Amino acid sequence: MFVSRGYRLCSSCSRLASCRAGRGREWRTVMQQSSLKVEHWGSLLPKRLSHCDLGDLYNSNAVQRYLQHLIEDYKVICKKLEHECLSESDRKALMKRQTELLPLGNVFTSIDQARQDLEEVISLLQNSAGSRDEDENLTQLLKEEEVQISNRILALRKDLIRTLVPCDPLDPSDVVLEVVSGRTTGGDICQQFTREMFDMYQGFACYKAWDFEVLNYAPAEYGGLHHAAIRIAGENVYRHLKHEGGTHRVQRIPEVGLSSRMQRIHTGTMTVIILPQPMEFDVHIDPKDLRVDTFRSRGAGGQSVNTTDSAVRVVHLPTGITAESQQTRSQLQNRETAMRMLRARLYQGIMGKETEQRHTARKQQVGTRSQSERIRTYNFSQDRVTDHRTGYSTRDIKEFMRGGEALEELISDLLEHSERDAVLERAENSLSVTRLDMVETHVTPTV
Numbered sequence: 202m203f204v205s206r207g208y209r210l211c212s213s214c215s216r217l218a219s220c221r222a223g224r225g226r227e228w229r230t231v232m233q234q235s236s237l238k239v240e241h242w243g244s245l246l247p248k249r250l251s252h253c254d255l256g257d258l259y260n261s262n263a264v265q266r267y268l269q270h271l272i273e274d275y276k277v278i279c280k281k282l283e284h285e286c287l288s289e290s291d292r293k294a295l296m297k298r299q300t301e302l303l304p305l306g307n308v309f310t311s312i313d314q315a316r317q318d319l320e321e322v323i324s325l326l327q328n329s330a331g332s333r334d335e336d337e338n339l340t341q342l343l344k345e346e347e348v349q350i351s352n353r354i355l356a357l358r359k360d361l362i363r364t365l366v367p368c369d370p371l372d373p374s375d376v377v378l379e380v381v382s383g384r385t386t387g388g389d390i391c392q393q394f395t396r397e398m399f400d401m402y403q404g405f406a407c408y409k410a411w412d413f414e415v416l417n418y419a420p421a422e423y424g425g426l427h428h429a430a431i432r433i434a435g436e437n438v439y440r441h442l443k444h445e446g447g448t449h450r451v452q453r454i455p456e457v458g459l460s461s462r463m464q465r466i467h468t469g470t471m472t473v474i475i476l477p478q479p480m481e482f483d484v485h486i487d488p489k490d491l492r493v494d495t496f497r498s499r500g501a502g503g504q505s506v507n508t509t510d511s512a513v514r515v516v517h518l519p520t521g522i523t524a525e526s527q528q529t530r531s532q533l534q535n536r537e538t539a540m541r542m543l544r545a546r547l548y549q550g551i552m553g554k555e556t557e558q559r560h561t562a563r564k565q566q567v568g569t570r571s572q573s574e575r576i577r578t579y580n581f582s583q584d585r586v587t588d589h590r591t592g593y594s595t596r597d598i599k600e601f602m603r604g605g606e607a608l609e610e611l612i613s614d615l616l617e618h619s620e621r622d623a624v625l626e627r628a629e630n631s632l633s634v635t636r637l638d639m640v641e642t643h644v645t646p647t648v
Contacts, residue, residue: 392425404604411435453581
């Protein structure tokens with residue numbers, strides 16, 4: 202009897218390891234899945250999640266209903282495509298929608314299969330518990346299998362939520378990054394901090410193996426920096442840097458002077474501007490709308506630096522947007538660089554208007570994250586960097602300013618928060634539209 206029972210359990214375990222592709226399965230709603238509670242051996246181990254982990258959204262009622270709605274749509278579309286009576290236009294429209302929902306359907310199918318595997322393992326453990334011929338080694342294997350399946354379900358749930366994150370078409374784009382020293386407070390401390398920020402992004406570009414091309418560099422006295430513009434090219438540059446745009450604040454004790462001796466903390470600001478440069482964009486600029494000024498390059502002097510009008514400033518008269526370059530001794534090259542910067546700024550203005558029109562009341566309440574808001578504080582006296590949008594803090598500010606792994610961790614946290622907000626907004630908007638449709642359906646026309 203012991204041998205037969207052990208053989209049956211072993212064969213069941215081997216079935217769990219197979220994909221069971223040929224077995225028919227029925228779709229289960231997400232609400233049914235979320236109600237599953239494992240209270241047996243090796244129950245779902247609580248994973249230490251960050252405060253913005255996407256997997257936490259799986260338990261949101263709005264997200265659950267949104268998922269259920271999408272899955273039902275996917276099932277209906279798949280059934281409709283099986284019929285041959287569809288017109289060509291209808292079939293194309295359904296196939297396009299099916300392609301959009303296919304990643305969601307695949308992940309959901311994987312969750313459904315893993316859930317059934319988990320139920321089978323739990324059933325085997327319950328049947329073998331307390332029996333005289335219980336095989337301890339086999340029970341231990343089943344417990345380990347249960348833990349593995351449970352962890353896989355948690356990972357798949359996070360993947361399921363990721364399929365809901367809206368795609369930003371600008372994410373793969375290169376960027377023009379500008380650093381500008383603050384004008385109202387801080388004085389020299391702002392210019393020094395601006396140079397340190399320039400070095401930080403240069404280090405981050407090196408860390409990510411991106412191209413770093415300086416378009417304009419206007420140094421200040423004592424090693425500071427007034428303004429710089431850089432073109433950064435590489436893989437998903439805009440995705441990683443799009444949340445860096447804004448006002449950055451520094452708090453530190455100056456290294457020299459009376460404030461240094463009295464240990465007074467000074468506060469300064471600088472601004473980071475991120476301008477996406479998509480692969481395919483064309484901003485039409487009428488030459489009649491441009492004013493091109495030439496002037497002598499500013500700098501430390503020397504031969505051919507301040508003796509020729511090689512620097513170029515281009516002004517777009519209808520908008521007042523300007524761009525300038527003085528990087529090379531060639532006026533022609535500086536003009537080409539200034540025109541590239543001007544196109545990027547005009548494109549940013551166009552995209553900014555469209556984005557502003559799409560803003561919802563919810564986004565306005567949590568902050569627009571525009572470049573006029575203070576987004577991050579660098580407190581050198583307390584050795585701490587704090588991002589005010591997410592509350593993320595990190596120590597060892599010198600390591601952070603090198604632009605390596607520490608900066609990437611903060612950027613990853615910002616992306617997690619952004620994706621979380623986008624999924625919640627999409628789910629809540631879908632729920633609102635569904636309720637409005639239900640109200641309109643149940644309204645009876647009055648004669």
